[in-house]
Every structure is written in C-alpha cells, then in structure tokens.
Amino acid sequence: MIKQAVATTMAAVTLGLAGASALAQGSAAEGIARYREMLQDGNPAELTVARGEELWKTKRGPKNVSLEQCDLGLGAGVIKGAYAQLPRYFPDADQVMDFESRIVWCMVNLQGMDRAAVTKSPYSGAGQRQTDIEALAAFGAEMSRGMPVNISQSHPKERAAFDRGRQAFYMRGGPYDFSCATCHGVTGQRIRLQDLPNISSNKPDADRAFTTWPAYRVSQGALRSMQWRLYDCFRQQRWPELVFLSPTSIDLITFLGVNANGAKMDAPAIKR
C-alpha cells in the first residue's frame, strides 16, 4: 500500500516537473499532499505499539516486575491518558519529566535496570528493530489518542521548564546562527518543498507539532519519538548532540506541550 503511494507520488512529481516552474511547484505540492493522505491508510507504527504494550506488561529487569505499577502522573499503573499530560512535575524525582524520562525512571526504579545501559542507545539505527523506549513511547501515545493535551503549569518547576524552554527555542547559536525559531517562528515557510510548522505563534501548527509525535517516518522506515525529533532538529541546526532526556530536551517539550494545550493527541502519526 505504501509502495503504491510512493509510486503515485513520484509520478505526480515527475508530471509536475514537465510544466512551468510555478505550475510544477503547485503540482509537486499537491502530489506530496496526496501522498501524505494515502499514507494515512496504514501505519506500521501499529507493530511498534503492540511491542510496547507487551513490554509494559512483561516482568523484566533484576526485580522481575512489569511496568504496570509505573506512575506516569495519573497514579500507579494508569497509562490511559498519561502521555497527553506529560511533561509534568513528579515529587518522587523532584523534577519535571517527559514521557520518555518517566519510562526510564520506572525501568530503573521499579524494574531495577541500570540507567546508563537503558539510555545508552535510545534511538534505533537504520534497519534495526525499534528500541524498548521507542516501543513504549509508541504504546503510551496510542493510549492517549484522541485525548486533549493538558500540560500543567501549576508547579514552579513546571513554569520554570516552560520559561527555560522558551529561551532555548529562541537561542541562536552555532556556525549557522540558527535557533528553533529560525525555521519554526513564521507561518507559511518552507525548506525546499517541506512545510515548516510555526510552533511559537500559530496554534494549529503548534498543536500538530506536539500531537503527532511519536511518528512513523516512511523515509527512514522507523518510528521516531519526540526526544528523537528534537535531537535531529539540533543536528540540522549544526549544534552539538542534544543529550537524551537532558534538561533542555524536557524544557523544550514542555514549551511545545503547553503551546499545544487543548489539542487532541493523534500519535503515533505517519509522516513522509
């Protein structure tokens, strides 16, 4: 099905090239829109969601317990709706945590796993199977599908995370002088033919940016998490490597999440 969609799009793009430039670009954009639409028919993320559910329920680690007693903010073992209200402040850890941070926290504190080992390779490589964290993030997001984003700003540390996230979003740096806002601060911008969401001041764009991750990336043949999304943005921004679960990663996810409050979760999504 996906292969068919790609072939159709390629045809559409090729047809587009034959015309005049403006017309061609229009056709190419239409072709891409059609391609995206067709992708919605089937999402390979379903397989990863199923594996995530199994990981959630399986007794693992030195303590040989499942994650079913993991408190994701709505009480021990409640995963339904949990993704849509993260990041949030957790008194037991005395810090704000996003979904991926909290899953790791439970793997370490509940199952007794080694934090360094768990966080060493959080993202799957080309052709590898999805990592446990990716699978659990996919399952977590699926269990919040259709539920409104509700990121709390009631605790001072939650507000501080948002404020630092906002500062990080606008911070220009590196040899290209890029910040997040360089590409995501204006409505209607594109890199090549790729539309860029305006995350800072366009509500529908900000909503989609938060509610559609994790996502299955067709071009990579893999499911990618929100932590990965930021990590790969900074790579293209020509910055050093964003550390997995680092304070800035959580600050930025808080900033994105609060800006998307009220929108309905729609992940795992499927993207180009």
Place this chain on the structure above:
Amino acid sequence: MKKQAIFAISGLAVLAGCATYVAPTKEESIQTVKSSFKERGPAKLDRLNQTEIQAVCSDAQMMGKEVPKAQREALEKKTLATIKYPADGKFLGDYKQGERIAQSGVGLQWSDNEKTVNGGNCYACHQLTEAEVSFGNIGPSLKGYGKLRGYNEATLKYTWGKIWNTHAYNLCSQMPRYGDAGILSEAQIKDVMALLLDPNSPVNK
C-alpha cells in the same frame, strides 16, 4: 519603603494562594542549555557560546521587538568592516560549480565528518534557477538576480558582502555567514557568486 513594598507583595501572593515563582534568568536558561549537549564529530561545545549579534537577535525575536536603531546600525557597521573581499580582486568563479554548492545541504552537522565538503544549501531557502522547482521560501527569490540588478562593480561587492556576512546589511537576517563562519571557502563563494552574477548562469536565463 522598598522593603515594605516587597512585604506587601509577598503578602498578596500568599493571600492569593500562589507559591512564589521566580522565573529563571536568561543566564540560568543558557547555562541549562549548555549542560544539555555533548560534543560529537565536528560539532564542539564552543558552538553554544553566542556571538554578540546572536544574543541580541535572539532576545529581539523572543520579545517580538526590533533591535534599537542605534544599536543595530553600530553592529552592522562593525560587521561591514570585517568582510574579506577576494584577494585577487576576482569575484566570479564557475557557475556550474556554484549550482552544485547551491544544491548541497551537507557540512558541519555532527553526522558529517571533517572530510565532508560543505554545501551552501541555497535552495533550502531561495529560488534560483527556472529548472529547480524544489526550493524554499525563507529567503527571497533570486531568479534573474544578475539580470535584474546589473552586472556592475557595486552589485558584485554588495553580493559578496551579503554572502560573506549577511549581518552587515540586515543585522538579524536568518541567513548563515558563509564566509565569516567558515562555511564556504573563498573559491566556493566565487562559484556561488557566478551562479548569481554570470550572464551565462541559468539563474539569469
């Protein structure tokens, strides 16, 4: 008097039932960012030390304000004085090479290595030739650049400066400093210049 005022305010905060919230300072936020990255490949941590212009322009965009005119003009003037023009006085290289540089988006990412030849990635943001329909719109269209602006000395010099360090002309421009930041070599900039300003370049056809 001041102390009284502070007591009165904290009293109000307690009455209103809110915990006192002190927003992180800009310095604290930037320190947090610096602690959240690690070196990888060619991307070292010193990339997070902001230049004066990076800092000024970050603040302005975050606050949704323009940089004050006097400050902007002073920084632009200072930047203009740092532009290095070609040593041999020749501004134009090979437009065919220039097209390759404009198409290439690699270089300086941690996924690149020291041997990667940096591209200019011009098409990411600009329209250039008629043939390339996959172009971005963050920058203005440069189609017909030389034909429209004229193949004269002033245009050559301005365009070189704009590519070398765009902040000399537009302080908070989003365009990278291709010469100043060492993204492209002098020879590569000549090739990109030819793409824009050689009458035979497809940009001017």
